[in-house]
Amino acid sequence: PAKAQERTPQDPRLMTPGKLTVGTGDPVYPPWMLDNDPAAGKGFENGLIYALAEEMGFAREDVVWVANTFEQTIAPGPKNFDFSIQQISVTEARAQVVTFSQVYFQPDKAVVALPGSAVEGAKSFDDLRAARWGAVIGTTDLTYLENILGIEEAAVYDDQIGVFQAMQAKQIDATVVALPTALYVTAVQVPDAQIVALLPPDENDRGHGLLFQFENPLVEWVDEALSAVIARGVVDELKATYLVADPDLPIITE
Amino acid sequence: MSLPAGPGGSPADGAAVRRPAPPRRRNEWRAALVPTVISLASVVIVFGVLGWWISSAEQWPRVKLQFFNPEAMAAAFPRVLQGFWISMRIWLTALVCIALWALVLALVRSLRAPWFTPFRLMVVVYIDIFRGIPVLLLVLLFGFGIPALNMPGLPNSGLFWGTVAMVLSYSAYVAEIYRSGIDAVHEGQRAAAKSLGLSEWQTMIHAILPQAIRNVLPALMNIVVALQKDVALLSVIGVRDAVREAQIYTATTFNYSSLVVAAGLFLLATIPMARLADHVSRKDRERRLQRAG
Amino acid sequence: MSLPAGPGGSPADGAAVRRPAPPRRRNEWRAALVPTVISLASVVIVFGVLGWWISSAEQWPRVKLQFFNPEAMAAAFPRVLQGFWISMRIWLTALVCIALWALVLALVRSLRAPWFTPFRLMVVVYIDIFRGIPVLLLVLLFGFGIPALNMPGLPNSGLFWGTVAMVLSYSAYVAEIYRSGIDAVHEGQRAAAKSLGLSEWQTMIHAILPQAIRNVLPALMNIVVALQKDVALLSVIGVRDAVREAQIYTATTFNYSSLVVAAGLFLLATIPMARLADHVSRKDRERRLQRAG
Amino acid sequence: MTPRIEIDAVTKYFGDRLVLDGVSLSVAAHEVVCLIGASGSGKSTLLRCINRLVEFDHGAIRLDGVPIDDKRFGATGLQRRIGIVFQSYNLFPHMRVIDNVTLAPRKVHGVPRAEAEDRARQLLGLFGMGDHATSYPEQLSGGQQQRVAIVRSLVSKPDVLLLDEVTAALDPELIGEVLQIIRGLKDEGMTMVIVTHEMGFARDCADRVCFLEGGRILEQGPPRTLLSRPENPRTRRFLQRIIDAGRL
C-alpha cells in the first residue's frame, strides 16, 4: 500500500505525508519572496513553489513553510523539510553532501555601486579590477568575483546590509549580485545605489536548484513536476513579473 | 640638648589635665570640591566637544538614522524583547551548568592524591582544547553533528546540544578562574580543615571554595556578562535570541537600530549584577578592615 | 607513669651516637603506580567505548564527511592559513592596545586622590557599558558608523575602527581583572613604596602592578585565548580572518572541515602560551616555598 | 602503661632534605612536653606528623599503642582525639566564630546543629568569648582569634592537644592571656605537646622540654634542668641567644 501511495500527496517518504514541507531562509528577501512572508505567495520563489505544489497534487494550504538559517540548511543529518528553496546554487562540491533538483533559474550578475564610484563608466574587466569589491558569504557572487573577474582580495560580509554599509563607509567601491537582488536593492533598500552594468554568466555556476537531504528519494518526483512547470512557462512568467531589468544597461563581457 | 625631657617637662599630655579633643576636621569634602568641579567640567567639555564634532559631520544624520532611529527601535522592540527572554533562559541555564561543571574540572585539577594524577592531566588537556577551539565550531559540531548521528537515547534538539557546547567551552574558562582562586587560598586553611578531620572533599566545599570564589568575583562577573552576549552564537543553529531577532530586523530593513535595542536590554540585565558584585566585594573588604573590640 | 623520662632514659637521640639517617623513602612513585594504571585504563576504556559508540552510528560517515574530511581540510588549508596570519596580526596588535588601555582604566579606578573621583566614576560607567554591549554592535558601530561619517582627518579603514571597537570592549573586561589583582596586593606594599618617597604613579608601576599581574595571570590568559577567537567578529565588517576564510569554504562546499582546520591552528597558537603561563605561575609558587639559608 | 603518644624513630624528608632524623619521644597521659629549637629545626613538622597533617617516611607514631595510620581510627578518629592549634590561628574567615567552632562536630562527627552550638557556646563562654559567637574572625583581635582556635580544637574533646607557637603572632599582653588559658588546660589534665619560644612559659608549665636541632632531639629533660644547666653545648648556645634577645 505504501508503494501505491508514492508520488501522491500521501507519499510516505514526505516529512509529513499529506503536506509539502518547504524550507526557506530566515528572513526571506524580495524579489524572491515579498513582505518576509512565504505563505502569501508573492514573489519569484514562493510563486514557483505553489505552482510546483499544484503540479504535484497538493492543495495550496498543504504547503508548510519552515524558516531555517543557512547553517541549518546545509547541516548534516536529517532535515526538517522535504526540500529547501533559498537561491541556492548547484555545485559539484555541494552535491557531495546534499542532493539538488534540476536547475530552475540561472540569474545574470549585475555590478552595483553608489554614484560617483570607481566602477562608474567601466568598459572592461580591467577597469573593474582596479576597484575594491565586496560580496556576501554563501552566495556564488564571491566565486564569480574571484573566478571570472579575477579579484583576489574581495571583502566578505554576512549579508547585503554589510556590503552596502561598507560602500557607504567608502571601504569598498562596488559589489556583484544576482540581477534580481540587484533590482530590488537599488529600487527599495538603497535607493542611492544603482546598477552600473550587467556581467556575463559563469559557465561553472549551474544556477539555482532545490536542496534536498542527501539521497532523498523524492528528487525524481519533484524533478518531473519541475520539468512540467517549466514547460508550462511558469518560470518565464514569474521572471517577467518579478525579475525584469532595464534593457538599456551596459553589458561588460571581458 | 641631648638630655631627654623628664616626665614633668615639655608639653607632656598629663593624665590629670584632660582637655576635650578638637572635633574631627570636616573639610575633607571641601578639599575635594575644587578638583571635583574642575574634573567634572573637563569631562563635560570633552564630551560636549566630541558630541558637537560628531553631530556636525555632514553624514551624521544618515548614520544616526541607521544606528539610532527611534522609530526603527520601537518597531524592532517587541521581537527583540521576545528574543531577549530566550537569551535569558538559555543564559541562566548555561550559567548554572557552567558553574557546576567548571567546579568539577577545577576540583579535579586541584586535588592532590596520586589517584587523580591522570584525571588532572585530562582536565589540563580538556581546558586547553575547549578553550582553544572557537565556540562557533563547537556549537556547530554539537548542534548539528550529534543530532545528525541519530543515536538512540540521545536527545535530538539542536538547542540542547548547542547549549551543551557553550557549557563545555565556557567551563574551560571558568575552571581556570576557579583554580586561580583556589590556589590563592592560604595553605594554612587546608591544614586547619584537615586537622579537624574534614575529608579532602569537605575541605574544598566548606573551607576552600567559599574563599576562592570571593577571590575571583570580578573575573567571574566578566564571564557572566560575556556569556549573556555569547548566547547569540546559538543563532547559527536556528535559535532566535535577542541578537538574532535584531539581526533579522536589520537584514530586512537595513537598519541597525534594532541591535542598539538589544544592547540596551543586555545593559539592563548586567549593570545591576555588576553593581551587586561590587557591593559584595566592598562589604567583604570593609569587614576585613573593621575590627570589633 | 606520669613522670617524664629523663634525658638519659628512653630512646633519646644522643648527640654523640650518630647513626646515618635511613634514605628517603622512594616508593612514592610505586604507591602512585596502581591508581595511575587503573585510572589511565579507565580513561582509555571510557574513550574507547565512546569512540566506538559514535563511529558505529549509522550516520557517522556522513558527519565525518562534513566535519572531518581530510581532503576538504587540505583544500581549505592555504586560505585558512592566510586568514590565520591576519587573525594573528590583529590579535597581537589588539593585545598590546588592550593591555595598555585597560591598565589606564584600572589605574584610574584604583587611584585614591580626590582629584580622581569623577574620573573613577567615569571608568565605572565605561566598564559597565562597554562590557555590557555586544562586541558585534560595537564593531558595526565603529567599523561602519565612524567611517560613514566621513570626518576629515580620521582613517576610514573598517579594520582599524573594528579593532578599536574590540580594544574598547575587551579593555573593559581586562580592566576589571587588573583591578581585582591590584586590590589583592597587600596594603603594606603601598605604605612601603610611599615611605620610600615614590609617587603614587611610581608606586603603581614599580610596586603594585608587577604583583597584581601575577595574581591574575590565569584570568588574563583566558582573555588572551578568547580574544584570538573573537577576532572573528571583525568579519562582519569584511575582514577575512581565519574563521571567515573557513566559513567561506564551508559556504561554498557545505563542508565544515575547514573550521576544524582553523580550530587546529588556534590550538597551535594558544596551547604553548597556556603552558608558559602555567610554568610562570608554578615557578612563582615554588620560589615562594623554597627558602635559602 | 603504654604512653599516650609514642614517636618511634620517625624520619621525614621534604624532597631530598632530611627534616626529621629518627626522632623518638614518648608522651604520657596528662604530660605536657615543650619542644624548643631554632627556626627550621623541624618542630612544626614533628607536630604535624603526630596528627598526620604530614606523612613521614620511616618509623612509627602510636596513640595509646595504636599506630596512627591504623584502620581502627577510621577516617576521622585520629583527628577527633588529637587537636592542633596553629601559630596563625587559621580560622575560616568566611565563617562566624560559632560556625568555625561547630564545623567539625556537625560535618565530621554528625552532631546535630543545636547540640553542637550548645557545647560551642558553653566553651566559648568559658574562654571569655561568649559575646563574640556571631562575629567574623577578622573582627577579632589576635588574642581573641587564638582563643577561638583553641576552642575549635577542644570542642571535639580531644585527648591530646598540639600547640604550634600559638603566641608568636600576639603582642605581650595577648600572650599572657593565651598562656593563662593553656595553664588552665594543663590543670585539667590535658596531654599537650607545645612548640614555643616562650621559655618562661616552658619553665612554668612543661613537665619536660625537648631541644631540637637539625631534625633531631639533641637534649631533653625537666625544664629547670634543661633551661638552666643544659648539657649540650648547642643547647647552651641557643639558650644564650634567647637570653640576649631579652627572653627567659
Next chain:
Amino acid sequence: MTPRIEIDAVTKYFGDRLVLDGVSLSVAAHEVVCLIGASGSGKSTLLRCINRLVEFDHGAIRLDGVPIDDKRFGATGLQRRIGIVFQSYNLFPHMRVIDNVTLAPRKVHGVPRAEAEDRARQLLGLFGMGDHATSYPEQLSGGQQQRVAIVRSLVSKPDVLLLDEVTAALDPELIGEVLQIIRGLKDEGMTMVIVTHEMGFARDCADRVCFLEGGRILEQGPPRTLLSRPENPRTRRFLQRIIDAGRL
C-alpha cells in the same frame, strides 16, 4: 636648639574614631625614643604621621623646625630624611634584594644604577647580607628580610629612623640579631623613634620611653624610671601584664 622632630598637639581621627588625642612629643637629634603601649593605643598611627603616611587632622609636626607638609621638602625630601621600617618588612616580593634596596635612590633620587648598587652592596655587607643581594625576599628568613628592610630605609641616608615593632614577627634568635643592629645604629648617632614590645631592649637602648594609651602619651621618662617605677596606675597595670607574659 630646635628639636629634630617636634610633634605638637597632633590629633587624628579615623572616621569618627579618635586615634591620636593631642599628642605632643619632641625628639632631639641623636635621641632614641621608644613608644610602648597596648595594641590599638595609636603607636603606629603616630609613627606614620611623622613621615606623612597618615595625614593628621589638627596640630603640627616639624622636622628641624620646618612643618613636614612644608613646600620646602618638595615631593620626596621628607621621605629622604625620614626612613621607616615596618613590622611585616613589606619588602617587594617581585624584586631581588638589591633592587628592593636601590629602588628609591634610582627612581626617586635619580642616583645612577651603578652608584646606587655600590652603596647598597656596601650597606648589605655591613649588615651581613652581602651574599644575598640577588636573592628574592621570599627566599630569606624573617631576620634576613628585616635586615634588608632596614638597609632599604638607610640607603638614602635619612636623619631619622622610625621603627614599628620590627621584631614582632621574628623568633627569639632572630630578634636578638635585629636588636643588635639597632643598637649599632644608636651608637652611630641615628635619631630613632621605636615602637616596641621588647621592654628589655627599651630599657637598654632608649633615651626616653613614652607610654601611650587611648591616643595620648600618659607617661614618659628615662627607661629605668618609667619601666621600674611608673607613676601612672595604668602604666603600672600594662607593665604588670607584660611581666606576667614572661617579658621584661
